[in-house]
Amino acid sequence: MTTDENLRHAEKMRKIKAARDRMMETKTEEKGLIMVHTGAGKGKSSSGFGMIMRCISHQMPCAVVQFIKGNWDTGEKTFLRERFADECRFFVSGEGFTWETQDRERDIAAAQNGWRIAKEQILDPEIQFVLLDEINIALRYDYIDIDEVVDFLLNEKPAMTHVCLTGRNAKPELIEAADLVTEMTLIKHPFRDGVKAQAGVEF
Amino acid sequence: MTTDENLRHAEKMRKIKAARDRMMETKTEEKGLIMVHTGAGKGKSSSGFGMIMRCISHQMPCAVVQFIKGNWDTGEKTFLRERFADECRFFVSGEGFTWETQDRERDIAAAQNGWRIAKEQILDPEIQFVLLDEINIALRYDYIDIDEVVDFLLNEKPAMTHVCLTGRNAKPELIEAADLVTEMTLIKHPFRDGVKAQAGVEF
Numbered sequence: 001m002t003t004d005e006n007l008r009h010a011e012k013m014r015k016i017k018a019a020r021d022r023m024m025e026t027k028t029e030e031k032g033l034i035m036v037h038t039g040a041g042k043g044k045s046s047s048g049f050g051m052i053m054r055c056i057s058h059q060m061p062c063a064v065v066q067f068i069k070g071n072w073d074t075g076e077k078t079f080l081r082e083r084f085a086d087e088c089r090f091f092v093s094g095e096g097f098t099w100e101t102q103d104r105e106r107d108i109a110a111a112q113n114g115w116r117i118a119k120e121q122i123l124d125p126e127i128q129f130v131l132l133d134e135i136n137i138a139l140r141y142d143y144i145d146i147d148e149v150v151d152f153l154l155n156e157k158p159a160m161t162h163v164c165l166t167g168r169n170a171k172p173e174l175i176e177a178a179d180l181v182t183e184m185t186l187i188k189h190p191f192r193d194g195v196k197a198q199a200g201v202e203f
Numbered sequence: 204m205t206t207d208e209n210l211r212h213a214e215k216m217r218k219i220k221a222a223r224d225r226m227m228e229t230k231t232e233e234k235g236l237i238m239v240h241t242g243a244g245k246g247k248s249s250s251g252f253g254m255i256m257r258c259i260s261h262q263m264p265c266a267v268v269q270f271i272k273g274n275w276d277t278g279e280k281t282f283l284r285e286r287f288a289d290e291c292r293f294f295v296s297g298e299g300f301t302w303e304t305q306d307r308e309r310d311i312a313a314a315q316n317g318w319r320i321a322k323e324q325i326l327d328p329e330i331q332f333v334l335l336d337e338i339n340i341a342l343r344y345d346y347i348d349i350d351e352v353v354d355f356l357l358n359e360k361p362a363m364t365h366v367c368l369t370g371r372n373a374k375p376e377l378i379e380a381a382d383l384v385t386e387m388t389l390i391k392h393p394f395r396d397g398v399k400a401q402a403g404v405e406f
Contacts, residue, residue, distance in 0.1 A: 006307055029397050033393060033398070033401070033404060035245075035404070037246060041385035042383060042385045047245070047246035048253065050256070051249050053255075054249070056282060057281045058402045058403050075259075076253070079260035162404060179391065182388065182389065184385050184386075185386040186385065188381060188384040190383050194232050195382070196232060196233065200254060200258040200261050200331065201236060201254060201257070203257065
């Protein structure tokens, strides 16, 4: 690049920085967020666990309630239970996907139990971030009442507590109530080509 | 629910489980994946770090190269450098977004240096998973040559090594080459309502 091009680049970048600084000046509010990760793509749970890593690093006490993957021996469960039991409370409510248990009554009881624990953790003034992993599956099958969940998040959640709810097919009521919603969209997935779920990537 | 309903439910779930088991039987291949997280939504980097957590738990040595957020004091950087330096190598190539440095030549040099480190880590037979965080930004501005990256990933990457590339605006060539692509789609974001970036959530 010539000197002229570099100067034009520096000027353009200066303008972008100024615009961004003006935009960010308006962003002064801190609040506990209701976050939803949904969609058919990969990354809903793993980005929740990425935020748990950030919370531990910032010494923000946090909690995880896993609603569905309960009987899986996941990397994140082992990691958090064995190494960060003081920093992150880890609860399991479910016993796996419902087609594995084949017992709807037991699934409902597990989901209800998970939601009871979730409320306790969210209300605990010490806890700053709660990950409700795969709760959307339990909500979708009406194992937990969506109206009760939305009402609790909007009216009883402490103002500064973050809650992240993951799972496909998030209910419209939850999306409406949330501050931040990301849809993980599946563009390509190796399962289609016969590749199985692998350690480090999927669990 | 009546007993009849419960029996019908159990039968339906049994069929789904059988279908799923048949489907999963075909998924026997293990291979190192090329994964891309792109899109304007949240969760691209954090789900990469969620996978790093899984790798550490499974005792799979891994590496991170951060291309853009270099001068940020992120939770994930502190966490991995202070607590998991043996399990996960952490490299920083960039000095922040380009509108902060305002020096294109320096940005290019930093990106090229990051890519050199990335290749070394990917080729290292000990390393099983490499996260190239925000590399798509460097590729988008042609600070790194997309053809070189795609050629390297397809022809020189060891067969069992996973590589995850994150950042908005992934180039079509990269999406074509990848095994797994997720687009994080922005449905709602609190920045729009004046909420600033917060610890634990954004960094």
